[in-house]
Amino acid sequence: MDFPSTQFVSSQTMATYEPIHQIGMWGENFKSISNPNISASVIVDVVNKLENESETTSHEMLASSSKHDQEASKPFDKIQRRLAQNREAARKSRLRKKAYVQQLENSRLKLIQLEQELERSRQQGLYVGGGLDTGHLGISGAVNSGIAAFELGYERWMEERNKQICELRSALNAQISDIELRILVESGMSHYFELFRMKSSVAKADVFYVMSGKWKTSAERFFSWIGGFRPSELLKVLVPQIDPLTDQQILDVCNLKQSCQQAEDALSQGMEKLRETVSATLASDQMGQGIYVPQVAMAMEKLEALVRFVNQADHLRQQTLQQMSYILTTRQAARGLLALGEYIQRLQALSTLWANHPRKPA
Amino acid sequence: MDKVTRLASEKGVVLFSKSSCCLCYAVTILFQELGVTPTIHEIDQDPEGREMEKALMRLGCNAPVPAIFVGGRLVGSMNEVMSLHLSGGLVPLLKPYQTVLN
Numbered sequence: 286m287d288f289p290s291t292q293f294v295s296s297q298t299m300a301t302y303e304p305i306h307q308i309g310m311w312g313e314n315f316k317s318i319s320n321p322n323i324s325a326s327v328i329v330d331v332v333n334k335l336e337n338e339s340e341t342t343s344h345e346m347l348a349s350s351s352k353h354d355q356e357a358s359k360p361f362d363k364i365q366r367r368l369a370q371n372r373e374a375a376r377k378s379r380l381r382k383k384a385y386v387q388q389l390e391n392s393r394l395k396l397i398q399l400e401q402e403l404e405r406s407r408q409q410g411l412y413v414g415g416g417l418d419t420g421h422l423g424i425s426g427a428v429n430s431g432i433a434a435f436e437l438g439y440e441r442w443m444e445e446r447n448k449q450i451c452e453l454r455s456a457l458n459a460q461i462s463d464i465e466l467r468i469l470v471e472s473g474m475s476h477y478f479e480l481f482r483m484k485s486s487v488a489k490a491d492v493f494y495v496m497s498g499k500w501k502t503s504a505e506r507f508f509s510w511i512g513g514f515r516p517s518e519l520l521k522v523l524v525p526q527i528d529p530l531t532d533q534q535i536l537d538v539c540n541l542k543q544s545c546q547q548a549e550d551a552l553s554q555g556m557e558k559l560r561e562t563v564s565a566t567l568a569s570d571q572m573g574q575g576i577y578v579p580q581v582a583m584a585m586e587k588l589e590a591l592v593r594f595v596n597q598a599d600h601l602r603q604q605t606l607q608q609m610s611y612i613l614t615t616r617q618a619a620r621g622l623l624a625l626g627e628y629i630q631r632l633q634a635l636s637t638l639w640a641n642h643p644r645k646p647a
Numbered sequence: 648m649d650k651v652t653r654l655a656s657e658k659g660v661v662l663f664s665k666s667s668c669c670l671c672y673a674v675t676i677l678f679q680e681l682g683v684t685p686t687i688h689e690i691d692q693d694p695e696g697r698e699m700e701k702a703l704m705r706l707g708c709n710a711p712v713p714a715i716f717v718g719g720r721l722v723g724s725m726n727e728v729m730s731l732h733l734s735g736g737l738v739p740l741l742k743p744y745q746t747v748l749n
Binding site: 537540541544545547548550551552554555556558559562587590593594597600601604605608 | 667668669670672673674676677680681710725726729730732733734735737
């Protein structure tokens with residue numbers, strides 16, 4: 286009978302087809318990274334290994350199947366064998382995929398470092414050729430556009446905030462109604478919430494950018510704690526500006542400040558633990574074999590947690606603002622927002638003054 | 648999932664964590680500060696860890712860890728704990744389970 290053996294052959298080709306198909310797909314993904322020179326040798330290596338292995342496997346399977354062909358083949362046995370072959374092929378495919386991904390990670394690391402060197406040399410004016418368009422620097426290109434979008438957004442945000450400060454100032458000096466004042470307070474608060482959303486977005490693109498506070502002036506950065514102000518510090522500065530407070534309000538603000546400090550403390554210690562973890566992972570092997578090692582990729586996994594910390598810090602800032610708005614009256618909240626805005630403006634003025642003040646000669 | 652439900656409804660403060668998770672560490676620091684010692688279950692050390700992760704996500708947590716339960720009820724992740732603390736609601740919730748008086 287013919288068709289039992291043809292069934293065997295087709296199942297074997299099926300088993301061996303899938304892994305190659307998958308490698309083909311991975312190869313496609315890999316090609317999208319700009320430098321073809323690194324990828325070509327990797328793909329050739331892996332595909333060669335793959336073809337050699339699968340050829341020997343299919344030969345072995347064909348040999349054993351022709352012996353068993355002669356028996357009155359029980360369909361149950363055939364199915365079992367086919368299932369076993371599929372499992373074996375799938376297992377081999379998984380192992381190959383693992384090795385491929387590992388090589389991919391290492392090559393990607395090399396690529397990123399080459400791109401950074403290139404960027405550095407270009408900035409130093411050493412690289413004159415115009416061949417590489419920044420748009421095609423796949424990985425860093427996306428990050429740069431996220432940062433550029435944020436910086437543009439922040440500039441607009443600052444303009445709007447300065448406008449709101451002026452409005453608050455004149456509103457508090459004039460005798461406008463509480464209802465109108467409430468509207469100003471609400472828009473002031475949502476304006477800050479908008480900033481936290483923007484920061485959350487850019488943190489996904491480059492968390493180190495948020496941690497650096499690069500978009501802020503130098504004096505603001507001096508007070509930086511996990512990508513922004515420490516909320517308890519701001520409370521200390523601003524509450525005296527909101528006098529007079531009722532006894533209940535004083536108690537509430539005091540409790541808020543204490544809870545804030547406790548939360549900040551917990552996050553700070555978590556950050557310290559994160560630093561220790563990343564550091565330990567980076568140096569977890571016997572060093573001295575160069576830098577293209579798995580330790581770097583492993584440390585990167587740990588570093589992902591930094592995004593969560595930055596988001597938590599901003600969440601803390603947002604909650605502090607929210608709670609203050611519950612504790613204070615509308616007028617008090619308006620005074621608080623005005624004081625906060627002016628305080629930051631003064632820090633910015635301080636930065637400008639510092640940058641321009643004459644320095645004593647060395 | 649039975650295991651998660653069973654562990655979560657244990658008395659006191661229960662924290663589902665991962666040994667590598669630094670945010671989970673931050674949560675334990677906060678609880679320590681408030682005089683509470685949570686029962687910590689590290690799901691990455693548990694053979695049923697994957698299932699537990701999925702179960703925690705299904706309960707509505709954005710990230711599987713940290714996940715905090717007090718008196719058998721889900722408080723949430725770090726976000727919820729912080730919001731609750733700042734609004735003054737966390738300490739009363741933890742009062743019956745405080746082991747160290749601050």
